[in-house]
Amino acid sequence: MLSLDFLDDVRRxxxxxxxxxxxxxxxxxxxxxxxxxxxxxxxPIVVVLSGSMEPAFHRGDLLFLTNRIEDPIRVGEIVVFxxxxxxxxxxxxxxxxHEKQSGDIKFLTKGDNNAVDDRGLYKQGQHxxxxxxxxxxxxxxxxLLQGFLLHLPKQPGAGHSDIIRGLM
Amino acid sequence: MxxxxxxxxxxxxxxxxxxxxxTFGCFITTAFKERSVAVRLAxxxxxxxxxxxFTGPRERSDLGFITFDxxxxxxxxxxxxxxxxxxxLSAEYSTKNNALNQVVLWDKIILRGDNPKLLLKxxxxxxxxxxxxxxxxxxxxxxxxxxxxxxxxxGILPLVTGSGHVSVPFPDAYETTKSY
Numbered sequence: 508m509l510s511l512d513f514l515d516d517v518r519r520x521x522x523x524x525x526x527x528x529x530x531x532x533x534x535x536x537x538x539x540x541x542x543x544x545x546x547x548x549x550x551p552i553v554v555v556l557s558g559s560m561e562p563a564f565h566r567g568d569l570l571f572l573t574n575r576i577e578d579p580i581r582v583g584e585i586v587v588f589x590x591x592x593x594x595x596x597x598x599x600x601x602x603x604x605h606e607k608q609s610g611d612i613k614f615l616t617k618g619d620n621n622a623v624d625d626r627g628l629y630k631q632g633q634h635x636x637x638x639x640x641x642x643x644x645x646x647x648x649x650x651l652l653q654g655f656l657l658h659l660p661k662q663p664g665a666g667h668s669d670i671i672r673g674l675m
Numbered sequence: 676m677x678x679x680x681x682x683x684x685x686x687x688x689x690x691x692x693x694x695x696x697x698t699f700g701c702f703i704t705t706a707f708k709e710r711s712v713a714v715r716l717a718x719x720x721x722x723x724x725x726x727x728x729f730t731g732p733r734e735r736s737d738l739g740f741i742t743f744d745x746x747x748x749x750x751x752x753x754x755x756x757x758x759x760x761x762x763x764l765s766a767e768y769s770t771k772n773n774a775l776n777q778v779v780l781w782d783k784i785i786l787r788g789d790n791p792k793l794l795l796k797x798x799x800x801x802x803x804x805x806x807x808x809x810x811x812x813x814x815x816x817x818x819x820x821x822x823x824x825x826x827x828x829x830g831i832l833p834l835v836t837g838s839g840h841v842s843v844p845f846p847d848a849y850e851t852t853k854s855y
Contacts, residue, residue, distance in 0.1 A: 512678060562758075562784065563784075583765065583779070583822055600761075600824075602778075602779045603778050605772075605807040606774060606775040606776070607772075613807075626730070646831060646832060647831050649698055
């Protein structure tokens, strides 16, 4: 019943309203793409999905990511990495680094709330992460009402709600 | 504004704008604050072994044991936009194999409201201090520093290093007795 009312509204919209609507959607898209360019990251804003970095990050919190390749990887930094063969990136803290003169680096990560390091999460036989596994660094944070964003309905044209996607 | 849906949409858009303004205010009032304090570090014991790295790659590597003291007062860092501090004590050194090595030996989480004054004596490291190879033996310059990651309620996640470090020379020979 609700969907039929919505369609009637759409039919009643005149040209100006359609243009207005289009402007809003495209400016939202421009801001999002602009953010992607400025930060260098595929997803500049992500939602925390697991509790492995508590009490710093809880499920539902927002993280702002950058992905500048020239940023050196140092211990203590919170990096976003993807393990080969897995789709979901993980956001954990760097525990150990060994960097060669040439710039080649291998490093180990661990979630704050985990008792052990991430070697159990890496691929079979993989002991270290490398620069190519990194897809971003966590640079900013916003605490949010727990779980609020994860339950938002994904409706086209519902304002700005579909800009923010969960990724971790 | 004659359907529930359009009203809900406006309400949602408005609350989002208000929250964005609040977030920005939260962030901008604490963004340029100095977050470093003086830290006193001391090392009382250094031992070196050479064993198979059981935490990962199974190669014989240098394993260091350090007993340390930390004195620091982090009270001034906490303000209304700091949720917690993630402290970590890291050892930095360079070896023949690797130009730069950094290993976190110990970490601690201090939430807002917890005691911010650190007076730790004779602490043992939390994580195994394995080198990537045998670079700790005879290494004269292993520097320990205390750093922290400031986790705000909303804003940047800076990494700050305390002013104060200690340089530890490692022994030239391996310890064979079982002691730590």
